[in-house]
Amino acid sequence: MSDTNALEGRVAIITGGARGIGLAISEMLAARGASVIIADNGCDIDGRDPDPSVAQEVAGKLGEQARAYTSDMSVPAAAREAVDLAMEEFGGIDIVVNNAAILRDTLIFKPSVDDWDTVIRNNLSAAYYLIGAATPIMREQSKAGRGTEDGTEDGTENGTEGRKYTWGRIINLVSTAAFYGNYGQASYASAKGGLTSLMRITALDMMRSGITCNAVAPFAHTRVTEMIEPANDEQAAYKERGLTVPATHVGNLVGYLCSPAAQDVSGQLFGVRGREVMLFSQPRPIANIVAVGDEWDSDTLARTVDMELRGDFAELVTDLEIFNTDPKI
Numbered sequence: 001m002s003d004t005n006a007l008e009g010r011v012a013i014i015t016g017g018a019r020g021i022g023l024a025i026s027e028m029l030a031a032r033g034a035s036v037i038i039a040d041n042g043c044d045i046d047g048r049d050p051d052p053s054v055a056q057e058v059a060g061k062l063g064e065q066a067r068a069y070t071s072d073m074s075v076p077a078a079a080r081e082a083v084d085l086a087m088e089e090f091g092g093i094d095i096v097v098n099n100a101a102i103l104r105d106t107l108i109f110k111p112s113v114d115d116w117d118t119v120i121r122n123n124l125s126a127a128y129y130l131i132g133a134a135t136p137i138m139r140e141q142s143k144a145g146r147g148t149e150d151g152t153e154d155g156t157e158n159g160t161e162g163r164k165y166t167w168g169r170i171i172n173l174v175s176t177a178a179f180y181g182n183y184g185q186a187s188y189a190s191a192k193g194g195l196t197s198l199m200r201i202t203a204l205d206m207m208r209s210g211i212t213c214n215a216v217a218p219f220a221h222t223r224v225t226e227m228i229e230p231a232n233d234e235q236a237a238y239k240e241r242g243l244t245v246p247a248t249h250v251g252n253l254v255g256y257l258c259s260p261a262a263q264d265v266s267g268q269l270f271g272v273r274g275r276e277v278m279l280f281s282q283p284r285p286i287a288n289i290v291a292v293g294d295e296w297d298s299d300t301l302a303r304t305v306d307m308e309l310r311g312d313f314a315e316l317v318t319d320l321e322i323f324n325t326d327p328k329i
């Protein structure tokens with residue numbers, strides 16, 4: 001199937017789909033024929049001062065196959081409304097892209113409970129609300145063999161007698177801040193770590209319905225990259241490099257994950273930085289020690305950790321340090 005019509009007939013909701021990476025994803029899915037709900041309230045980077053005109057303008061430009069939904073997606077009722085809008089306007093929901101995020105950085109020893117709760121609700125809970133609102137419908141669509149009415153697809157595993165739903169996709173935009181971390185990003189990194197785990201459980205729970213879920217950690221020039229205030233030469237170099245990476249590359253990877261070719265790709269953690277696509281490992285035991293006898297005493301445990309595990313300890317480096325190389329653009 002060609003790139004131009006690969007997503008014909010599919011319906012997508014893209015949270016934060018009116019700016020930056022979300023906009024690149026909305027444009028890519030629409031260019032491949034999908035109908036798109038641009039679920040973006042047009043807020044500032046910290047989640048304040050919403051502006052509905054941002055999503056309305058994007059939907060206007062994309063035309064008949066797009067609608068704007070401009071409520072705050074961190075409210076459970078908004079998730080249901082966005083799904084209802086997709087059903088009413090386009091008759092189904094096949095693709096959910098959890099992309100909207102905000103930042104309220106503060107060092108761990110200067111906590112703000114309000115900022116923590118807002119970031120977790122916005123960057124993690126909102127994705128749970130939307131997945132929760134969309135997946136019951138996606139399961140029903142799977143049982144009914146939506147989009148396979150012509151009977152050209154084969155397979156019987158979801159009980160559709162020769163018709164198999166191959167359309168369902170859920171994609172969470174995460175961040176390498178969750179795997180390495182950056183100073184002051186407790187709430188953002190924790191939310192993204194949670195979103196990575198949410199990806200795995202969604203992939204497991206939806207497996208029998210043939211609906212995939214994957215996570216993508218992007219790097220791209222957006223208003224967020226522009227906002228970085230370098231505290232040292234290393235961060236200044238990171239920012240300079242970040243400003244050279246177009247968000248369209250993220251759109252390409254998400255476009256692939258939504259395509260028929262990725263029907264059996266699920267539970268995976270990707271990264272994308274310009275032309276480079278990465279597959280990240282996911283935590284698995286890499287070394288182990290076992291107590292001789294009933295249990296460890298602390299002296300023996302300390303000695304054995306030093307001898308057997310210390311060599312494999314993860315280095316405490318930030319993702320700014322790890323990805324401070326020239327991107328392939």
Ligand SMILES: NC(=O)c1ccc[n+]([C@@H]2O[C@H](COP(=O)([O-])OP(=O)(O)OC[C@H]3O[C@@H](n4cnc5c(N)ncnc54)[C@H](O)[C@@H]3O)[C@@H](O)[C@H]2O)c1
Binds near residue numbers: 042242
């Ligand atoms: N830019 C990067 O290099 C980078 C790096 C790592 C991860 N990410 C992730 O990629 C995604 C997109 O980032 P970006 O740089 O394009 O950000 P951005 O700030 O440019 O765009 C985010 C969009 O989300 C919308 N939004 C935020 N909260 C919302 C809410 N509650 N309801 C509705 N809309 C809401 C905003 O209005 C905005 O249009 C985010 O999940 C971000 O964490 C980006």
